[in-house]
Amino acid sequence: MRKVFSVIITSIIFLFTGINAIGKPSVGYVLVGPKNDGGWSMRHYQGFESLKKHGYKVSMVEMVPEAESAKVFQKLARKHDIVFGTSFGYMDPMERAAKKSPDTIFMHATGYKGNDKNMDNYVCHSFQARYLTGIAAGMLTKNGKIGVVGSHPIPEIIRNINAIALGAQTVRSDIKVSIVWINSWFDPPKDMDAAKALLDAGNDILYTTTDSPSVVTLAQTAWKQQGKEVWSMGNDAPMGSNGPDRYATGMMFNWNVLYKHIVDQLAEGKLKMNQRWNWGLKENCVGLSPWGINVPGRVVNKVETVKMEWINDNLDEWYPFSQGITKRDGTKVSAGAIKRPELETMQYFVKGIVNKFPTK
Numbered sequence: 001m002r003k004v005f006s007v008i009i010t011s012i013i014f015l016f017t018g019i020n021a022i023g024k025p026s027v028g029y030v031l032v033g034p035k036n037d038g039g040w041s042m043r044h045y046q047g048f049e050s051l052k053k054h055g056y057k058v059s060m061v062e063m064v065p066e067a068e069s070a071k072v073f074q075k076l077a078r079k080h081d082i083v084f085g086t087s088f089g090y091m092d093p094m095e096r097a098a099k100k101s102p103d104t105i106f107m108h109a110t111g112y113k114g115n116d117k118n119m120d121n122y123v124c125h126s127f128q129a130r131y132l133t134g135i136a137a138g139m140l141t142k143n144g145k146i147g148v149v150g151s152h153p154i155p156e157i158i159r160n161i162n163a164i165a166l167g168a169q170t171v172r173s174d175i176k177v178s179i180v181w182i183n184s185w186f187d188p189p190k191d192m193d194a195a196k197a198l199l200d201a202g203n204d205i206l207y208t209t210t211d212s213p214s215v216v217t218l219a220q221t222a223w224k225q226q227g228k229e230v231w232s233m234g235n236d237a238p239m240g241s242n243g244p245d246r247y248a249t250g251m252m253f254n255w256n257v258l259y260k261h262i263v264d265q266l267a268e269g270k271l272k273m274n275q276r277w278n279w280g281l282k283e284n285c286v287g288l289s290p291w292g293i294n295v296p297g298r299v300v301n302k303v304e305t306v307k308m309e310w311i312n313d314n315l316d317e318w319y320p321f322s323q324g325i326t327k328r329d330g331t332k333v334s335a336g337a338i339k340r341p342e343l344e345t346m347q348y349f350v351k352g353i354v355n356k357f358p359t360k
Contacts, residue, residue, distance in 0.1 A: 023267070024055050024056050024057065024267055025056070025080075025081035025082055025263060025266045025267055026056075026057045026058075026079065026080040026081050026082075027048065027051060027056055027057065027058045027059075027080060027081070027082055027083075027084070027263060028058075028059050028060070028061075028076035028077075028079060028080035028082070028083045028084070029044070029048050029058070029059075029060050029061075029076075029083065029084040029085070029086065030060065030061050030062075030064050030069060030072055030073065030076070030083075030084070030085050030086060030087075030090065031044060031045065031060060031061070031062040031063065031064065031086055031087075032063070032064060032065075032066065032086060032087035032089070032090070032185055033062070033063060033185055033186040033211055034062055034063055034186070035060070035062050037186050037211040037212070038211060038212065038213055038237060038239065039186075039210070039211030039212070039213075039235050039236040039237050039239075040086075040185065040211045040235075040236045040237075040253075041062065041086070041186075041211060042211075042236075042237055043236050043237045043252075043253040043254075043255055044086045044109075044253075044255055045060065045062075046255070046256065047253075047254070047255030047256040047258075047259045048060065048084070048255075048259060050256040050259070050260070051256075051259060051260060051263060054260060054264075056263060059076075059079070059080070061076070066087055066089030066090055066093070067093075069085065069087075069089075069090045069093040069094070070093035070094070070096050070097050073085065073090075073093060073094055073097035073101075073106065074097050074100060074101060077097060077100075077101035077104040077106075078101075080104065081104065081105065081266065082104065082105040082106075082107065082262075082263065082266055083097075083104055083105070083106050083107070084106075084107045084108075084109070084259075085106070085107070085108050085109065086109045087109065087110075087185070088109075088110045088111055088152075088154045088155075088156060089152075089154075090108060090109075090111075091108050091111035091112075091113050091121075092113075094106050094108050094113075094119065095113050095119065098115065098117075098118050098119040101118075102117065102118055103118075104118060105118050105119075105120075105266060105271065106118060106119040106120075107119075107120055107121070107122055107262065108120075108121045108122070109121070109122060109123065110123050110154075110156050111344075112276075112341075112344040112345075114273060114274060114276065115273060115274075116273050116274055117273060118273065119273065120273045120274060120275055120276065120277070121276055121277070122258060122262070122276070122277035122278070122279075123156075123277070123278050123279075124253055124254075124255065124258060124278075124279050124280065124285035124286045125278060125279065125280030125281070125285070125286055125317070126156065126160055126251050126253070126286055127159045127160050127162075127163040127321075127343070128163075128280045128281045128286060128310060128319075129251035129252065129281065129286045129287060129288055130160045130161075130163040130164050130167070130251050131163040131164070131166060131167040131319075131320055132167060132288060132303050132306060132307055133164060133167065133207075133233050133248070133249055133250060133251060133288070133303075134163060134164040134165065134166060134167020134168040134169075134170075135167040135168065135170055135171060135302060135303050135306060136167075136233075136248050136249060136295070136299050136302075136303050137164065137167070137168045137205040137207075137231070137233065137248070138167065138168035138169065138170065138171030138172050138175060139171050139296075139298070139299045139302065140204075140205060140231045140248060140295075140296075140299060141168070141172075141175075141204050141205050141231075142204055142229065143202065143204055144172055144174045144175050144176060145176050145178070145201075145202055145203045145204060145205070146164065146165075146168060146175060146176070146177045146178070146203055146205040146206075146207065147177075147178050147179075147180070147195075147198030147199070147201065147203030147205065147206050147207065148161055148164070148177060148178070148179045148180075148198070148206075148207040148208070148209060149179075149180055149182060149191055149194040149195055149198065149206075149207065149208040149209065149210055149214070149215060150179045150180060150181040150182065150194075150209055151181075151182065151183075151184065151185050151209045151210045152181075152183055152184075152185065153181065153357075153358045155343065155344055155345055155346045155347065157209050158346045158347065158348075158349070159321070159343050159346045160209060160251075161177065161179065161209070161349070161353065162321075162325075162346070162349060162350045162353070163320065163321075164177065164207060165177045165349075165350050165351075165352045165353055166320045166321075166325065166350060167320070168352075169351075169352055175352050176352060176353075176354050177352055177353045177354060178198060178201060178203060178353075178354045178355065179353070179354075179355045180194035180197050180198055181194075181358060182194050182210065184210065185210060185211055186210060186211045186212060187210070187212070188212045188214060191208065191210050191212040191214040192212075192214040192217075192218065194214075195208070195214045195215045195218045196218060198215075199218060199219075199222060199228075199230060203230075204228075204229065204230050204231065205230070205231050205232075205233065205248075206218065206219055206230060206231070206232045206233070207232075207233045207235070208233075208234075208235045209235055210235065211235070211236065213234065213239040213242040213243075215232045215233070216232040216234060216239045216240070216242040216243040216246075216247055217242050217243050218230075218232070218243075219231060219232035219243050219246035219247070220232075220242070220243025220244070220245055220246050220247075221243075222246075223245055223246045224245070229246075230246060231246055231247075231248045231292075232246055232247050232248065233247075233248055233249065233250045233251075234247065234249070234250025234251070234252070234289050235250055235251060236250075236251065236252065236253055237252060237253070237289070238250070238252060238289040238290055239289065240289065240290060240292055244292060244293055245292075245293070245294055246292070246294070247292035248291070248292050248295050248299075249288045249289050249290070249291050249292065249295070249303075250288070250289040251286060251288070251289075252286065252287050252288060252289040253285070253286055254284050254285055254286065254287060255285070257279075257283065257284055257285055258277060258279055258283075258285050262277065276340075278317075278340060280310070280317065281307060281310045281311055282310060282311050282313070288303070288307065318338060318339050318340070318343070321338040321342075321343065322335065322336060322338060322339070323335050324336075324337070325338070325350050325351075326350065326351040327348050327349070327350060327351065328348065328349040328350060328351055328352075328353055328356075328357070329348075330351070
């Protein structure tokens with residue numbers, strides 16, 4: 001088994017001999033949901049699978065509960081040079097595993113812990129794409145009411161929901177965002193119940209932060225059977241096929257580009273810890289899923305124009321939060337005060353979100 005030690009030694013040889021090939025590190029990864037969930041886990045699975053065509057050996061363990069993940073990381077560390085964990089709740093277990101397996105590299109998605117030896121973290125800026133979908137929502141809603149099926153109230157989900165509100169408020173100031181939390185990443189029955197509750201409450205834009213396309217299916221059904229003009233937004237992956245007539249767009253991950261970059265860096269002996277990878281629209285780590293067939297052209301043109309502002313560096317990495325915000329309680333946060341550390345620990349809602357902040 002090739003381990004990180006051998007990669008380092010070979011890198012030293014490369015420096016003195018000019019040998020180009022140092023071999024391919026073995027990759028292991030852990031999914032919190034099923035690989036075919038249609039959202040978060042599926043997009044990670046697709047990203048890792050794409051490494052195979054570049055000659056990397058890859059294996060996975062799916063549907064691993066966060067509380068049981070440490071032992072899975074340890075098992076994978078005995079077989080692989082680098083191990084990825086793809087859920088926020090894997091952060092502390094991975095930190096423990098990294099201490100016990102110092103010769104293996106560990107990479108944690110969406111968290112903030114790491115060290116200078118063998119553990120780092122990474123994220124794709126989903127809030128950027130969420131902000132864009134918020135602009136679309138603000139243009140499409142007729143009553144200013146947006147409903148969100150909430151998964152878990154972790155900082156990533158909180159900042160995504162805040163970004164939706166901020167985007168929509170650029171179009172109309174009276175936007176109200178309501179959330180129904182299901183405290184699960186993948187529970188289709190609870191997801192559908194939450195979506196129905198939001199629809200019954202009068203929200204005419206439906207979002208999900210889970211891995212089920214329930215809001216898309218429900219919007220299509222409401223349109224076909226009752227003539228309700230309700231729009232849906234997908235999550236993590238293209239979901240338009242579940243309800244093409246009432247699908248707008250959605251935030252979509254392209255993990256393959258980041259995974260290949262990280263693993264290539266390891267293969268070349270160039271990977272360093274504390275990089276804290278954070279890629280966004282510019283690097284194509286996140287994007288918008290294909291637009292729905294019935295979305296008005298003016299909406300598409302407006303959102304795509306703003307997206308190009310990001311790609312062309314006319315909007316900074318932390319926009320819109322970097323411009324200053326108003327919290328739900330009226331507290332002002334000044335421009336420039338919010339960057340990555342503040343986003344990683346975000347525990348408040350912005351103005352316009354109806355719900356009180358969830359407490360344990």
